[in-house]
Amino acid sequence: MRRREAEQDRDVAALLAAGALVEIRSLAGSPGRAAQEESPEEVLGRIRALADLGHNLPGVARPPRSGPVRRGVPLDRFDRAMDERPMSWAWNTAGPEGRAWMLARIEQEGRTWTPPPPLPEPRVDPSPMKPWQWVGLLLGRWPVRTPFGRRPLPADANVLKVLDTGTICALHDEVRRLRLGLGGAAPWLRAHLAPDGVHYLLPDPADYYWPGNADGRGGRIGWWQCTALLRMRDGAQVSAMVAVLPETFAALPSTLRRREQVRLAHRVRSVERDAVLWGRDHEAACAPQVCGFVPEENGSASTTP
Known part of the structure; x- marks a missing residue:
């Protein structure tokens, strides 16, 4: 189940990254048409929001690196959550408007996707040491x-x-x-x-x-x-x-x-x-x-x- 959810997250990340680029290109390529409904500042704001939302998604779409980035340091709860649901960070930091955009894009493509749960809060105290x-x-x-x-x-x-x-x-x-x-x-x-x-x-x-x-x-x-x-x-x-x-x-x-x-x-x-x-x-x-x-x-x- 977890492996399937991780694969779905990567597929969704690729879909959303492509969607963000298409929308940015449309906004940047037709500023006059977009300005008929929105001010130039609002158009730039939308482009910036899409760029912020999508810049990490290509990395999510690739299979995650296996194991910790430092030898001798076990994966913490955040890393484990990201391994299980690679879209966790993008979803939980997107904000209400970003999440609404994601869900609308996914629905537009006829996909079904369950958003990841909240990320675990970091421990205030040091993590317990492993036996080794x-x-x-x-x-x-x-x-x-x-x-x-x-x-x-x-x-x-x-x-x-x-x-x-x-x-x-x-x-x-x-x-x-x-x-x-x-x-x-x-x-x-x-x-x-x-x-x-x-x-x-x-x-x-x-x-x-x-x-x-x-x-x-x-x-x-x-x-x-x-x-x-x-x-x-x-x-x-x-x-x-x-x-x-x-x-x-x-x-x-x-x-x-x-x-x-x-x-x-x-x-x-x-x-x-x-x-x-x-x-x-x-x-x-x-x-x-x-x-x-x-x-x-x-x-x-x-x-x-």
């Missing part, structure tokens, strides 16, 4: 595993660093300055991290960010994708990703004993709730007079990690 993770912890094994066929990270990457809020923000400043592309939300973090918070950081690249992979700019990835466990202003601990140059990471002090590093590394990698989700939950209460955060007018900086 406990064994690795007891044996003192570093949890970050090298993807098959790739060169392992150097020994100085297999370290967990304890950082203060100023250092975390400085790392994101460097991302923005060097345009590394992963992170860069230092202004947002300065306003929302606990001022005296203790944070943890370790190199933990996903397979597709493994050093040496193509960087999309004609070169190779020379930085390390690091996982951070951040303490927010309300006391919550959330995960985040940031690109860190090897020499920058090596210069950060290391103060913990090895066994404590291994224990905390497992904890850092097991937190489901990330800074983006925390930011969404906090958005309604976020204001300059509350947090001191003022988004940049030109939108050049990330507003969340």
Whole structure:
């Protein structure tokens, strides 16, 4: 049953992606005709909404990647839900108008489809460790595993660093300055991290960010994708990703004993709730007079990690 639903989701994703492109082409190709019923701003709004709705659908239509993107990290509840129903994210984030458009398109094609259930809420506490993770912890094994066929990270990457809020923000400043592309939300973090918070950081690249992979700019990835466990202003601990140059990471002090590093590394990698989700939950209460955060007018900086 679940396999059939997953296949139906992929078929529906392909249908909706094609439908969105056809509708966008129609709106863009006949602006005068569309403007007879709607203003140019409304037409552009419809095009933008269709693009937002459809840009992930081609990826949904392809069979999902099997297994986690990091060796040694089990699939969490979100990943399992997406494996079972690949349309879960697209459906649950579409909003009422987007969902109505999806259902109308599907009905127009004479299809029947059952929408996926709501996505599971991310765990606030770390996910329970699997038996094999406990064994690795007891044996003192570093949890970050090298993807098959790739060169392992150097020994100085297999370290967990304890950082203060100023250092975390400085790392994101460097991302923005060097345009590394992963992170860069230092202004947002300065306003929302606990001022005296203790944070943890370790190199933990996903397979597709493994050093040496193509960087999309004609070169190779020379930085390390690091996982951070951040303490927010309300006391919550959330995960985040940031690109860190090897020499920058090596210069950060290391103060913990090895066994404590291994224990905390497992904890850092097991937190489901990330800074983006925390930011969404906090958005309604976020204001300059509350947090001191003022988004940049030109939108050049990330507003969340």
